[in-house]
Amino acid sequence: MSTITANWKKLLPSGVVVAACIVLPMVMEIGTNILNLMVMLFIFIILSQSWNLMGGYTGQINLGLAAFFGCGVLATHFLWKAEVPIYLAVLAGGVATMVLAVIIGLPTLRLRGVYFAIGTLAFAEVLRIVVGNIFTTWVKMPGSYVATYSLLPRYYLGLVIALIAIAVVYFVTNSKLGLAMVAVRDDEEAAQVTGVNTFKYKVLTLLISAFLAGLGGGVYAFYRLSFYTMSQVFSPLWTFEPVMAVMIGGAGTLLGPIIGSFFLVILSEIFALKLGEAHLIIFGILFILVVLYFPYGLVGSVDQVRQVMARVSRSRLWKAIH
Amino acid sequence: MEDVIQAIASGILVGALYALIAYGLGLIMGIMKFLNVAHGSLLILGGYVSYWIFTLWGINPYLSIPLVIIATFLAGLILYKLTLSPLLKLPDIEMRVANSLLITFGVIYVLDNAMALIWTPNSRSIMASYSGEAINIFGVKLSLTGLCGLGIAILVAVALYFILSKTYLGKHVRAATQDAEAASLCGVNVQRTYLISCGIAVALAGVAGVIVVSSYSITPGGGLSWLLIGIVVMVLAGEGNINAILPAGIILGLVESASIFVVGAPYRQAVALVIFIIVLMFRPQGLFTKKRTDVYYNS
Amino acid sequence: MLEISNIDVCYGDLQALWDVSLTVGGGEIVTLVGSNGAGKSTIMKAISGLLKPKTGSISFEGICVNKLPAHRIAELGISMVPEGRRLFPQMSVLENLEVGASAREAKKARHNTISWIYELFPILRARARQRAVTLSGGEQQMLAIGRALMSQPRLLLIDEMSLGLAPLLVQEISQVIKDINKSRKLTIFLVEQDVNMALSMADRGYIIEHGRIQSEGAARAFLCNERIKEAYLGISPVEKAG
Numbered sequence: 001m002s003t004i005t006a007n008w009k010k011l012l013p014s015g016v017v018v019a020a021c022i023v024l025p026m027v028m029e030i031g032t033n034i035l036n037l038m039v040m041l042f043i044f045i046i047l048s049q050s051w052n053l054m055g056g057y058t059g060q061i062n063l064g065l066a067a068f069f070g071c072g073v074l075a076t077h078f079l080w081k082a083e084v085p086i087y088l089a090v091l092a093g094g095v096a097t098m099v100l101a102v103i104i105g106l107p108t109l110r111l112r113g114v115y116f117a118i119g120t121l122a123f124a125e126v127l128r129i130v131v132g133n134i135f136t137t138w139v140k141m142p143g144s145y146v147a148t149y150s151l152l153p154r155y156y157l158g159l160v161i162a163l164i165a166i167a168v169v170y171f172v173t174n175s176k177l178g179l180a181m182v183a184v185r186d187d188e189e190a191a192q193v194t195g196v197n198t199f200k201y202k203v204l205t206l207l208i209s210a211f212l213a214g215l216g217g218g219v220y221a222f223y224r225l226s227f228y229t230m231s232q233v234f235s236p237l238w239t240f241e242p243v244m245a246v247m248i249g250g251a252g253t254l255l256g257p258i259i260g261s262f263f264l265v266i267l268s269e270i271f272a273l274k275l276g277e278a279h280l281i282i283f284g285i286l287f288i289l290v291v292l293y294f295p296y297g298l299v300g301s302v303d304q305v306r307q308v309m310a311r312v313s314r315s316r317l318w319k320a321i322h
Numbered sequence: 323m324e325d326v327i328q329a330i331a332s333g334i335l336v337g338a339l340y341a342l343i344a345y346g347l348g349l350i351m352g353i354m355k356f357l358n359v360a361h362g363s364l365l366i367l368g369g370y371v372s373y374w375i376f377t378l379w380g381i382n383p384y385l386s387i388p389l390v391i392i393a394t395f396l397a398g399l400i401l402y403k404l405t406l407s408p409l410l411k412l413p414d415i416e417m418r419v420a421n422s423l424l425i426t427f428g429v430i431y432v433l434d435n436a437m438a439l440i441w442t443p444n445s446r447s448i449m450a451s452y453s454g455e456a457i458n459i460f461g462v463k464l465s466l467t468g469l470c471g472l473g474i475a476i477l478v479a480v481a482l483y484f485i486l487s488k489t490y491l492g493k494h495v496r497a498a499t500q501d502a503e504a505a506s507l508c509g510v511n512v513q514r515t516y517l518i519s520c521g522i523a524v525a526l527a528g529v530a531g532v533i534v535v536s537s538y539s540i541t542p543g544g545g546l547s548w549l550l551i552g553i554v555v556m557v558l559a560g561e562g563n564i565n566a567i568l569p570a571g572i573i574l575g576l577v578e579s580a581s582i583f584v585v586g587a588p589y590r591q592a593v594a595l596v597i598f599i600i601v602l603m604f605r606p607q608g609l610f611t612k613k614r615t616d617v618y619y620n621s
Numbered sequence: 622m623l624e625i626s627n628i629d630v631c632y633g634d635l636q637a638l639w640d641v642s643l644t645v646g647g648g649e650i651v652t653l654v655g656s657n658g659a660g661k662s663t664i665m666k667a668i669s670g671l672l673k674p675k676t677g678s679i680s681f682e683g684i685c686v687n688k689l690p691a692h693r694i695a696e697l698g699i700s701m702v703p704e705g706r707r708l709f710p711q712m713s714v715l716e717n718l719e720v721g722a723s724a725r726e727a728k729k730a731r732h733n734t735i736s737w738i739y740e741l742f743p744i745l746r747a748r749a750r751q752r753a754v755t756l757s758g759g760e761q762q763m764l765a766i767g768r769a770l771m772s773q774p775r776l777l778l779i780d781e782m783s784l785g786l787a788p789l790l791v792q793e794i795s796q797v798i799k800d801i802n803k804s805r806k807l808t809i810f811l812v813e814q815d816v817n818m819a820l821s822m823a824d825r826g827y828i829i830e831h832g833r834i835q836s837e838g839a840a841r842a843f844l845c846n847e848r849i850k851e852a853y854l855g856i857s858p859v860e861k862a863g
Contacts, residue, residue: 063427114419118553119602121550125591125595126592133589240430243424284429284431291425291428496716497720503671503703504703504707506695507695507700508723509692509772510720511690
């Protein structure tokens with residue numbers, strides 16, 4: 001807590017933004033378009049923070065994020081249908097996803113790099129096929145839910161969970177677990193040799209990541225109500241787009257996924273209006289360019305520029321002294 | 323009993339197609355240690371090229387294979403030059419692999435959307451005169467397209483074996499795989515070797531796509547399921563073990579066929595993936611290699 | 622034939638060579654000696670193209686090579702026997718040799734060259750179809766040298782040939798090298814920790830320490846030089862005192 005009060009100047013802009021997000025819809029009439037966008041933005045922030053925890057901090061590429069998201073959607077949907085209050089249902093969705101994470105994690109976490117990625121991808125696909133075969137028709141909510149539908153509760157639920165996700169990632173990465181995660185990313189063998197139980201930390205990270213993704217799924221279940229094809233929420237797009245958000249914004253940072261999600265959701269709307277279908281292709285190309293040439297994303301590039309400038313001024317100083 | 327024999331026969335034919343899909347994947351994985359996740363989408367691309375040629379000029383898909391090969395070979399060269407070769411400059415192997423996953427994931431996104439734009443999201447398939455036809459041997463139905471697939475798969479297996487063991491290109495490829503720096507000291511242009519290998523790998527994906535579009539159907543987003551099949555076969559064969567791909571594919575085909583009796587057709591794909599997960603857990607070096615397992619595990 | 626002028630070489634941020642210059646004349650055997658980590662292998666990597674110098678230039682027969690990729694340098698006529706041999710483990714002896722002849726001209730002449738290599742190192746003919754990883758240390762070194770010779774180089778670089786080899790074997794191999802130098806006028810630049818062996822083979826020598834060239838001179842002169850003998854050739858304190 002002391003770090004927060006110490007850095008209050010840096011936190012002020014974010015504080016203002018958050019306050020605006022909380023207060024504005026209460027006092028103003030915000031159009032449904034913007035509210036819809038904001039809900040999707042919050043969901044993407046949650047999902048990208050979730051993936052970032054594993055991919056950005058631990059260096060483990062989880063290509064099965066959609067499985068966690070979908071699981072959260074499923075669990076929350078049916079619990080809520082069964083008259084469980086929505087906040088509890090969403091929470092339970094997160095917990096259910098953690099159970100799934102244990103099932104998926106135990107076989108795959110021992111695997112190295114590529115094979116972990118393939119394993120998680122395979123699991124997600126299995127889930128998608130199975131779910132698609134079980135739920136072959138509309139999965140609907142009773143009419144009463146539809147009648148009382150209003151966007152504002154969705155907005156606030158999304159906002160709250162997004163803030164929780166950011167807070168969780170912040171506290172985890174600044175804790176002992178966070179150090180272990182970075183150690184695993186940088187050189188897992190070295191970490192193991194120095195006595196770090198890397199497997200335990202990888203499991204923990206997976207559980208937290210899954211929990212957050214499940215919460216995100218819960219928000220989506222609350223938002224969407226009904227699903228034409230249930231398997232759609234297990235589609236690899238739900239893995240890929242958060243990954244894009246993380247990489248474009250900057251992996252391994254707190255701000256990166258937020259900026260990336262903003263980019264993806266908001267700017268994508270703007271581009272879609274102007275460019276139509278092609279805007280997806282442009283985002284894909286942008287993503288590839290970022291991974292190739294700006295591996296630290298937008299956030300990191302600012303940092304990189306700062307570092308380069310620091311190096312330059314240091315050397316001038318050095319030359320001036322000598 | 324007849325059902326069993328039919329299942330075996332169909333399993334072999336399907337398995338040959340599965341092997342064909344895995345060749346391109348296995349090449350890139352074995353040589354450059356990259357997983358080309360976009361392989362499935364490139365397969366679909368090959369299918370679309372064949373479909374286009376068929377629709378525009380009425381050329382039989384199997385005859386159009388040379389054209390498809392040229393088109394997809396070029397695509398492979400472009401893929402390598404633009405997205406994979408910059409990765410080779412990275413010093414850390416883990417980073418290279420991770421980035422290759424991300425980048426090829428991005429290529430899927432770009433390619434799938436581009437194909438949807440050009441050819442619309444509707445599913446396409448080539449209905450030629452022989453499309454549903456099958457020949458009958460001792461009461462066992464063997465689909466014509468399946469037999470073509472088997473024939474092509476055998477051809478590819480033999481060709482790859484020959485190229486890799488007898489030609490200089492093959493020796494360059496194997497040398498670059500085993501020690502890239504030493505190879506360049508010997509005068510091998512490693513970058514160009516990788517480039518050509520990538521072209522060949524994507525061309526193989528394209529050929530598989532021709533079989534797929536004439537036996538089944540293709541949609542812009544359908545690459546992922548074919549990719550997963552290719553990955554399963556590749557892992558069953560063992561990383562870098564090109565010669566084991568055909569037998570591995572056939573085994574997968576047979577197992578899938580058998581599973582229809584147990585779980586029913588809709589879960590066929592899921593069965594393949596579950597087998598895959600089991601193999602990953604207990605025998606990640608594949609069914610055919612005796613190699614040490616530490617490449618795959620962390621502890 | 623080979624001229625290195627004022628090169629600095631770095632591994633990332635770590636500088637390994639400072640302002641290094643040396644020359645190797647046609648037909649000579651020149652050696653570079655120094656202790657572990659002094660920079661010997663770094664120079665070899667810079668010449669063969671695996672590392673690029675930050676400043677300075679390397680020219681071979683008048684052509685500036687420090688910007689060329691390694692395989693181009695190999696095509697120009699420089700061949701290296703790398704430290705640790707770096708054979709292709711799963712390929713046979715014959716295949717290793719064949720890959721060595723990858724440059725176009727060498728490829729055409731490879732059958733003759735292979736026969737020549739088998740004359741130099743008869744054991745390789747016996748093991749022709751065996752995988753390189755199954756060979757003994759000495760045989761692997763012979764194969765590595767043979768592979769480097771397949772491209773008919775005009776300059777042969779040898780990096781730490783004696784590492785892990787029995788002294789008798791080292792003698793044998795160095796004799797073969799000396800013979801090739803005489804009979805084929807093959808210029809040789811070798812880098813060695815075994816100072817005795819290196820200086821007895823070479824015409825001229827350089828000494829490198831901490832990334833800088835310390836001395837240069839005729840090999841025989843080094844062998845007689847008291848300071849050098851003390852630093853590298855292991856004169857015991859008793860001898861020194863008495």
